[in-house]
Amino acid sequence: MTNFHDLDPVEARIAARGVSVYYGDKRAIDNVSIDISDEYVTAFIGPSGCGKSTFLRALNRMNDTILGARVEGEIKLDGEDIYKSGMDVVQLRARVGMVFQKPNPFPKSIYENVAYGPRIHGLSTSKAELDEIVERSLKRAGLWEEVKDRLTESGTALSGGQQQRLCIARAIAVEPEVILMDEPCSALDPIATAKIEELIAELRGRYAIVIVTHSMQQAARVSQRTAFFHLGKMVEYGKTSEIFTNPREERTKDYITGRYG
Amino acid sequence: MTELSHQERAQRIANRLAQRHASERRFRALGFFAVALSALVLAFLLVTMTANAVGGFKRAELAFKLDLSGGMLQIDPSQLAGDNPASALETAGLRDVLQFAAAKALGDKAASELDPDAWRDVARKIAADPALLNTSFDVSLPASDDLASGLRGDGAPAMVALANDLAAKGQLSTRFDPGFLTRSDATSPQSVGIWGALKGSMLTMLVTLALAFPIGVFAAVYLEEFAPRNRWTDLIEVSINNLAAVPSIIFGLLGLALFLTIFPYWRSAPLIGGMTLALMTMPVIVISGRNAIKAVPPSIRDAALAVGASKVQTVFHHVLPLALPGILTGTIIGMARALGETAPLLMIGMKAFVATAPAGFTSPSSVLPVQIFLWSDEINRGFVERTSAAIIVLLMFLLVMNGTAIYLRNRFENRW
Numbered sequence: 001m002t003n004f005h006d007l008d009p010v011e012a013r014i015a016a017r018g019v020s021v022y023y024g025d026k027r028a029i030d031n032v033s034i035d036i037s038d039e040y041v042t043a044f045i046g047p048s049g050c051g052k053s054t055f056l057r058a059l060n061r062m063n064d065t066i067l068g069a070r071v072e073g074e075i076k077l078d079g080e081d082i083y084k085s086g087m088d089v090v091q092l093r094a095r096v097g098m099v100f101q102k103p104n105p106f107p108k109s110i111y112e113n114v115a116y117g118p119r120i121h122g123l124s125t126s127k128a129e130l131d132e133i134v135e136r137s138l139k140r141a142g143l144w145e146e147v148k149d150r151l152t153e154s155g156t157a158l159s160g161g162q163q164q165r166l167c168i169a170r171a172i173a174v175e176p177e178v179i180l181m182d183e184p185c186s187a188l189d190p191i192a193t194a195k196i197e198e199l200i201a202e203l204r205g206r207y208a209i210v211i212v213t214h215s216m217q218q219a220a221r222v223s224q225r226t227a228f229f230h231l232g233k234m235v236e237y238g239k240t241s242e243i244f245t246n247p248r249e250e251r252t253k254d255y256i257t258g259r260y261g
Numbered sequence: 262m263t264e265l266s267h268q269e270r271a272q273r274i275a276n277r278l279a280q281r282h283a284s285e286r287r288f289r290a291l292g293f294f295a296v297a298l299s300a301l302v303l304a305f306l307l308v309t310m311t312a313n314a315v316g317g318f319k320r321a322e323l324a325f326k327l328d329l330s331g332g333m334l335q336i337d338p339s340q341l342a343g344d345n346p347a348s349a350l351e352t353a354g355l356r357d358v359l360q361f362a363a364a365k366a367l368g369d370k371a372a373s374e375l376d377p378d379a380w381r382d383v384a385r386k387i388a389a390d391p392a393l394l395n396t397s398f399d400v401s402l403p404a405s406d407d408l409a410s411g412l413r414g415d416g417a418p419a420m421v422a423l424a425n426d427l428a429a430k431g432q433l434s435t436r437f438d439p440g441f442l443t444r445s446d447a448t449s450p451q452s453v454g455i456w457g458a459l460k461g462s463m464l465t466m467l468v469t470l471a472l473a474f475p476i477g478v479f480a481a482v483y484l485e486e487f488a489p490r491n492r493w494t495d496l497i498e499v500s501i502n503n504l505a506a507v508p509s510i511i512f513g514l515l516g517l518a519l520f521l522t523i524f525p526y527w528r529s530a531p532l533i534g535g536m537t538l539a540l541m542t543m544p545v546i547v548i549s550g551r552n553a554i555k556a557v558p559p560s561i562r563d564a565a566l567a568v569g570a571s572k573v574q575t576v577f578h579h580v581l582p583l584a585l586p587g588i589l590t591g592t593i594i595g596m597a598r599a600l601g602e603t604a605p606l607l608m609i610g611m612k613a614f615v616a617t618a619p620a621g622f623t624s625p626s627s628v629l630p631v632q633i634f635l636w637s638d639e640i641n642r643g644f645v646e647r648t649s650a651a652i653i654v655l656l657m658f659l660l661v662m663n664g665t666a667i668y669l670r671n672r673f674e675n676r677w
Contacts, residue, residue, distance in 0.1 A: 107583065170568060
């Protein structure tokens with residue numbers, strides 16, 4: 001059974017209960033329950049193939065695009081089951097944004113990249129309003145100063161780290177409640193990584209942030225809550241400080257001390 | 262086995278290295294040979310075609326002075342502005358006047374070797390500029406078929422002699438014939454033109470593109486992005502792949518049985534030809550379209566879906582624009598094949614002799630490849646060069662079509 005640490009009671013933005021994810025017959029996630037709050041950055045750690053990314057993608061139904069993927073259990077966003085019939089995935093994804101492992105800006109201008117979300121959701125009624133959203137999002141993503149003079153250039157012409165911040169700006173432009181980040185720094189150099197981590201710290205509190213990472217140092221640096229996944233199960237979930245200094249489970253201890261993974 | 266010494270190991274690697282280099286050189290030589298051979302064949306084709314076609318854009322013409330001064334032709338100017346100035350001029354006696362002027366300038370024998378339709382050229386000229394009436398002006402009019410053969414040196418001995426005689430006096434020569442591009446099919450190689458077939462091909466291609474492109478692209482998008490994976494979609498996929506491999510004459514039979522049964526009066530119309538060729542082109546566009554859509558990185562789809570784009574928005578805002586260059590490449594291939602297709606069009610009656618350019622999509626028409634096929638079958642030697650010229654026109658059309666598609670493709674090509 002999952003080992004929950006004693007946590008301060010917080011209002012859960014996302015509440016998952018008994019979630020299992022299947023790819024065809026293979027069970028990738030087995031009976032995971034977790035609360036995710038606005039106040040903290042939550043990190044999912046674990047060895048490759050442990051299912052942490054799968055679980056993350058279940059939170060905004062990105063697994064729907066994968067043939068044969070199936071989710072059991074219950075995931076509630078603000079108390080509403082996101083897998084209930086009649087749930088609009090388009091609306092869900094406007095509320096739960098996502099940043100991917102490899103920076104994937106659209107092959108369009110920087111401006112268009114950020115403006116795309118607000119535009120399709122009809123968030124702005126005028127060009128001036130849209131300009132404002134783009135500027136605000138780029139500022140929040142810490143990219144404004146670097147790109148304000150070349151908004152019409154292609155988003156793909158930026159460096160890897162800038163591209164990833166552009167993707168974050170694109171995600172926050174639709175003002176989601178939750179931002180899911182799937183190993184956002186794994187394709188970046190240390191300096192770009194540091195910038196993204198700073199950015200995560202700044203965004204904390206405004207959005208509920210969930211980050212999947214391979215780097216335990218990164219989890220320790222950016223998160224306040226950490227969940228350790230192993231072989232499709234969530235082994236342990238607690239305060240980041242406790243997970244790293246005083247894990248209750250032998251497997252967690254082995255993993256964070258580098259015995260495997 | 263004992264371990265090899267450094268020297269032995271180096272020796273073995275060196276031995277193998279020589280072999281590897283040799284095979285690399287061999288492969289490169291083969292590749293170069295293949296490219297050189299294709300270039301040579303292409304060059305040979307183009308050179309012989311062009312050499313022949315130069316003659317096809319020319320024709321033998323008789324030059325003389327036509328004197329209409331002194332009221333030779335009595336005609337009311339309002340008739341010239343009317344619907345049919347040619348027939349008005351014919352009634353006024355243009356043919357006799359022309360014959361008389363030719364006989365005076367060239368002699369009776371040469372005058373009788375004026376092309377029977379030569380007066381039409383004069384009529385066109387006068388209709389375009391009525392001020393020519395009552396003046397004397399130079400004309401250069403097509404010689405008869407026999408005289409043209411004589412000038413080429415392959416006619417009857419009497420004609421060859423006459424042609425040589427006239428040529429020596431500067432009254433007969435081969436001249437550039439711009440009318441070849443504006444006239445339509447005729448029985449005499451002296452007065453044929455390619456415009457009818459060219460326009461027919463253009464109209465046919467328009468119909469083909471308008472039908473095959475949207476249907477092909479939408480089918481590809483649906484099959485690739487929306488269709489569930491099951492036995493039915495597998496069956497459809499196999500059918501489409503098979504359809505692309507069906508011999509074109511079968512499509513002609515289908516067009517004959519289907520379209521001409523429904524629209525019996527549109528026999529040999531560009532609309533029916535275009536519909537038949539669209540059947541043939543669509544599977545090619547579907548297959549290339551699916552491959553192009555498949556090649557769009559999934560990360561772009563994820564990116565769009567993750568900001569809350571719906572499936573349709575993802576496809577039309579992101580996937581399709583990125584796949585468009587690939588789709589256009591497939592379309593070029595399909596359209597080029599359709600343009601050169603003869604067999605299915607023969608089945609739906611597009612081999613008829615059509616002496617006027619088609620007025621619209623439903624009027625009888627010829628198309629370039631069929632016109633080439635028909636001319637190449639003519640006994641008259643004059644058609645040989647005309648056929649080559651028609652081939653050059655077909656190749657030019659192909660070049661323009663492909664050039665446009667490549668230009669569009671480059672405009673849409675994006676980096677990611």
